[in-house]
Amino acid sequence: MSADYRQVIYSNPFVRARAKVGTVMFDVVLSLLPILVFAYLAAGTRALQILGVSVIAALVSEFVFSWFFLRKTNSLKDGSALVTALLLACTLSPLTPWYVVAFGASMAVLFGKILWGGLGRNLFNPALVGREMMTVFFPAVMSSGTLWAFQDYVQVEDIRFFRAIGESTSGEYWDSLLFKTTGAIGEYSILFIVLGGLFLLLRKRISWHIPFGVFVVFFLFLRLLDISPEHYSIAGLLFGTIFMATDMPSSPSTSSGKLYYGLVLGAVAAILVWQQVRFEYMSYAILIMNGFSREISSVFKPVVWGEKSDWKKITGQALLLTLAIATITLAVLQLHNLKAIPYAVYVYIIYTIIKFKFPIKNSLIKKQSV
Known part of the structure; x- marks a missing residue:
């Protein structure tokens, strides 16, 4: 007599839904669009350049690394690389150099997703992985105070929407929630960040x-x-x-x-x-x-x-x-x-490479009974 024992590792997400991954990613992009419009108002073409470089670098990296490491050529269809690129860009200053953005987007795809085995297997948020690598490998750039001095690129200084329809005091407060010209690319409209979250909540994303x-x-x-x-x-x-x-x-x-x-x-x-x-x-x-x-x-x-x-x-x-x-x-x-955060990032890089190169397989353990 013999018995087979299989080790099963469960990883999230467990929920199975009829919505395809591409549909979910499309909803996330939709929720981000108004925020990106305010990014243009607040930082002009500089915001668009950051977004464009991030998207192009992430899409190219997704195609190349997915083909090279995972032997997949259709991973761009799920839209995850696009979402990663947009989220990464939204955490950056509009004055971030293009080569630093391209590096961060590529690393987000490679070390945030591909080396974990692809979509849905990553332990850490890919966009944040890319951002931390930017901080570690370009510390002088990412810590520079001049990175946030982009007022010369602002398209619209102020929006007086609520002040035009209500009391000046409360209207000024609500206008500050609607639009401001400080912070990262994704931070210029608190109101539309909340509305984007409500949209994702209603869509059950x-x-x-x-x-x-x-x-x-x-x-x-x-x-x-x-x-x-x-x-x-x-x-x-x-x-x-x-x-x-x-x-x-x-x-x-x-x-x-x-x-x-x-x-x-x-x-x-x-x-x-x-x-x-x-x-x-x-x-x-x-x-x-x-x-x-x-x-x-x-x-x-x-x-x-x-x-x-x-x-x-x-x-x-x-x-x-x-x-x-x-x-x-x-x-x-x-x-x-x-x-010493860079040393933690170096350890993470080594760990992901080793984990990808020598995966722990859920192999079938066979035992023979006496």
Whole structure:
């Protein structure tokens, strides 16, 4: 007699839907279009150049690397490279040099997706992987204060939409939410970032759990820690939460897991801001939580029908998970303060190359009985 044992590794997303990947990506692009219009108003052709370079570099890299490493020639059809390129561009200054943008978009595709095995297998958000590599390999460029001095390129200085139809005081506030001319390419309209999120929510491309958890805990920590609004960007927080943190492959797949993920993500982001991490707090927070997304899905997995949840066991596992996340957050803070984040990126690069070259196969383990 003989028996076969198969090791099965489950990875997200678990949900099966009739909507094709291309349709989902198209909805994300639609939700970004109004934001990109405001990017042109705020930064003119410079914003369009950044977007164009990012898209071209990502599409070319997707085709070349997918063919070379995965032997696939049709991966452009799913639209994921386009979405990655747009999201990456939205985190950048409109004055970012074109070669740095092209490098970031290529690295986002290669080290954020291809070397993980392709679409849906990546552990980390590809756009944020590309952005961190830009910061590591072009530190002088990415840390330069002149990178954000783009007022000479602004097409429209001010929009007086709400002030034209209401009281000047409240109208001025709402106009500031509609349009402003500071920040990264994706941060010029808080109102349309929120509307884009609502569109994705209505289309069921994202769920409410992660954004809700992030905003509740982040703003609670702001009050408790007395953090000044000067130390963070509402638009950046919104954009990162809605469009980055909810990325399906790199976030938990269960509703309870997503809520936990959002709550802890909000706490991590707030602590990083509190500890004087000025520009990278959302990138660090999301990437830290990405690294635990599969463990979170495992801890908060649905119970088998007819069985009861073991809340004592789940609570214990969640506490251990929270402790592990806190430890990694402190480690990242220490690396940031020591300016040693590049070494973590180098380790990540080596890890992804080794993982791709020598994959852990779910091979069939055969045992012969006596």
